[in-house]
Amino acid sequence: MSSEGAAKGKLVLVADDDADFLNLVTLRLQQEGHRVERASDGSEALRKAREANPDLCILDVMMPGLTGFEVLRELRSAERTEEMPVMLLTASLTDQQAFEGATDAAADDWMRKPFSTAEFRSRIAALLDRA
């Protein structure tokens, strides 16, 4: 099942320390016809983002090592990755203000877990279409 007219065959980096969730997102992205690079903590995410130069990064906020915010900041501070599309994911409700500040400044989009599959698909498609 894939969104009509959406870009296909893109490389998406997904970083989450929850393996079950990482698998779930991987599966959904593959269903859309994308390739997936996976990371289970912030440092790995940053390294792979630099190495693989993905079309989109989907970063969980609360990760060991570097948080999603910190990875985002690092990406934005380097010329080569500063325009890389980034979506942040959070399962928390309470860090909304800090979150909005960060996203307004740097992230391209953010979603709160859990989300509906339909909404996830359309947001991903929008980000990849722009990329």
Place this chain on the structure above:
Amino acid sequence: MEPQSAPQGEIDASTDAAGDSFFDGVAEYDTTPPPGPPQPDAARERDNGIGFNALAEAAPDAIVCGDAYGRITYWNRAAEEDFGYTSAEAVGQPLTLIIPERFRHLHEDGMERYLATGKPKIIGRPVELAGLRKDGTEFPVELSIGTWTSYGEVQFTAILRNIDDRRSDELARSALGAIVETSDDAITGLSLEGEITSWNRGAGRLYGYSESEVLNKPISILVPEDRPDEVTEYLEAVRYGECVEHLETVRIRKDGKPVHVSLTVSPIHDSRGDVVGASVVARDISDRRRQDRYRAAQHAGATAMAEASEPGEAAADVLRAIGEGIEWDFGGVWEASEDGATLVCRATWTNHDLEGRRVGPYEEGEVFELPESGGERRRVPRWIEDLPQSGLPGCGEDALDHALKTAIWLPISAGPVAFGAIQIFSREPMLEDDEMLQPMQALAAQLGHFIERKRAERESERLKDEFFALISHELRTPLTSILGYTELLAEMESENLSEQGRGFVEVIDRNAKREMRLVRDLLLLVRMEAGTFTIESASADLPAIVAEAVEAARPRAAEQGVELVANTESVPPCGADPHRLAQVVDNLLSNAIKFTPDGGSVEARLTSRDGVALMEVQDSGMGIPPDEQDKLFDRMYRASAAADRHIAGVGLGLTIVKGIVEAHGGKVGLTSEVGEGTTFFVELPLRPPVTRPDADGGEEAPG
């Protein structure tokens, strides 16, 4: 009745004593032997037929009659009282009995002249003399003498008015003058034209002018320019005989400084009762006003601390309260860095009289490197007259440049912990004043405790926030996977499942979603109560939100045997939080379905009118009794029917609905009829959607 012999003996003595007196002269003049003194009682009883005795006995003045030989022939009651001799003692005695030695020659000369020439010198005209009492003391008398002839003999009648009282009036007056002169109050006399006619020492002290500098000058030299009519007004009142009491005002001293006074102005009357001037009693109320100002400062500071939400705001308010309370010129709040090595200026204050001028030696944000020594001295309140020696901010050459003379240093501390200090400067040299320093230091100390309390609160708030962030994350992460994989199972493995297996997957999905909603409501409520709940304003498509919520509720409605209907009109996109509004609709639908029995119906409607969207959820349920309707939106309140019928829920849904709707500037309410059903309604103002400045399209509606 006195025996005759005793006074007789005294007569001899008196006669001897007055040997060179009037009587000798009389004797020389008239050789007719005297008839001898009349009997006193006879004299008293004697009456010339015109009621003399009755009159004389009742007279308030001493009345003494004498004959041409200078002997007393009559002595009234007043004379008895004034001179101390009874009538029996006095009658027959020479008149010199009651004349002090030094006046006797006047008496003799007068008698002689009169008897020789018939011309009175003092007769008919009162003169002031002294009277001699039996006890040897004297008192002032006003003497009037009249003459008359009885049986061919000249008789004298002397009226001796005791004017001791009048003297005491004068004494009283001079005593009063002394009181006025030594009074602490400034007492001035004014003419009705407002010229100064008297000026006591108190006035000299209060106003700084000597009497000679101000006498005959207009009182307006003391009056500030901004109160030109005050004197005219009180003089006008005085002219009508009225007093002006406790007029609190300001006067200008000779040195140009203002002084706060309370005036009492009273008319001065002359002997005829006409108003001829005014007396002005001025009391220096600077002390009282100072005390009032200190109290007001303490009150203002305490109020600021009660209302301020954070320490910086409270500190700036307390600084202002102190500055205004002591009426100095400039001040600042200094915050100590954590290592105690530097102070940072957090706020400054300038006396409003000096606004617009650069009065202070520093500005907000200025950093002061503390010298290593003197830490102890910085932790105690200080009155600083020698600024450069103090080692405190703004006290070096800066202070001299700004002509600052005195400073106070009020540490902001709680126990041993010093947060900083409040510093106030005066451009005048000020004498150390403990009565001022103490209440102001108390205020600074209060601020220290306030800051300590706020910091503790903030820390506990932070820990609480962290805890909820963690709980929120930990509760939602597994649910995310449960929901995600359940969805995958239904999507991808449906064909591999039996009918029963597919039913099991639906049960998992429904319950996971129910738990998700509960977690969502619970966490939202926590944030509402902590005051950290905010809505994310984005573009909200209300018809889509209602439609999606209805679709999401369909399985639950079907399970309950409730018919679910949606009726939505087209409503323009509005600025609101779509996720939160979805939560509102979802909660209202959940309630409606739960409280509607099998076979009933629930309808969601959406309309708009005059810029307000109206969303209604109507059920054909059991209805809500009126006495429960008000409580429905209270946290944890559960309708009686919920308990009676074992309907699941924790009583958070409507509280959440109300919180979200009100955060959007809308309102929520209901109409209900027991047995008929209930309609909940939500009114939302249709604000235009807010476009995000970076316009990244992330909030755009899917599709």
